[in-house]
Amino acid sequence: MKITEEMVKNIILEVMKEMKTAGGLKNEKELAADPLRFQERGEAQVGKDKREVVIGIPPAFGTTMTKTIIDIPHARVLQEIMAGIEEEGLKPRLVRVNRTADVGFIAHEAAKLSGSGVGIGTISRGTTVIHQRDLAPLQNLELFPQSPLVEIETFRAIGRNAAKYAKGENPSPVPVRNDPMARPKYQGLAALLHNKETQLVNPGLPSQEVVVQI
Numbered sequence: 225m226k227i228t229e230e231m232v233k234n235i236i237l238e239v240m241k242e243m244k245t246a247g248g249l250k251n252e253k254e255l256a257a258d259p260l261r262f263q264e265r266g267e268a269q270v271g272k273d274k275r276e277v278v279i280g281i282p283p284a285f286g287t288t289m290t291k292t293i294i295d296i297p298h299a300r301v302l303q304e305i306m307a308g309i310e311e312e313g314l315k316p317r318l319v320r321v322n323r324t325a326d327v328g329f330i331a332h333e334a335a336k337l338s339g340s341g342v343g344i345g346t347i348s349r350g351t352t353v354i355h356q357r358d359l360a361p362l363q364n365l366e367l368f369p370q371s372p373l374v375e376i377e378t379f380r381a382i383g384r385n386a387a388k389y390a391k392g393e394n395p396s397p398v399p400v401r402n403d404p405m406a407r408p409k410y411q412g413l414a415a416l417l418h419n420k421e422t423q424l425v426n427p428g429l430p431s432q433e434v435v436v437q438i
Contacts, residue, residue: 308383
């Protein structure tokens with residue numbers, strides 16, 4: 225049987241309907257949060273400071289999308305990652321990667337721009353990667369692929385570990401709880417969020433350095 229786009233859409237809508245009935249999915253108003261206030265500082269350049277860690281985000285992060293898949297506001301996500309980096313004595317720098325919504329490639333771009341050679345990529349639903357400049361894009365230092373399991377404390381630990389890698393240390397991987405039901409429970413919503421995320425991607429637009437008020 226050939227699976228069409230319309231069939232996939234209907235399956236997703238059915239999953240979301242079941243989740244709403246079971247109380248597992250909030251409505252759009254409940255999922256909303258105030259957009260973040262970003263200031264662009266021009267095209268992102270390769271950093272010279274070996275004590276920085278670059279955080280890469282896609283265009284929709286904090287703008288048209290404002291919370292992770294488990295309702296963590298994007299402002300809190302950035303606060304926790306930055307706090308983790310600063311706890312290790314390093315400095316965070318924020319870059320918006322416009323050409324892709326793939327978390328691995330966002331993280332690799334962040335690492336290439338980072339003075340330390342280590343970067344973090346996080347997308348709107350919460351999926352996150354710690355990357356290193358000299359690794360291939362599809363390799364990484366640490367991967368957090370199940371966004372429903374990336375919690376507030378996880379983001380701070382990600383920031384700390386990224387800073388430790390930047391300092392040349394070899395930290396233990398960030399622990400993440402295991403929930404075999406996370407994927408089937410959230411896969412419909414994840415697909416819709418991914419579709420929304422990719423709508424703002426502009427392959428011809430270079431990465432921009434940004435600062436945010438949080």
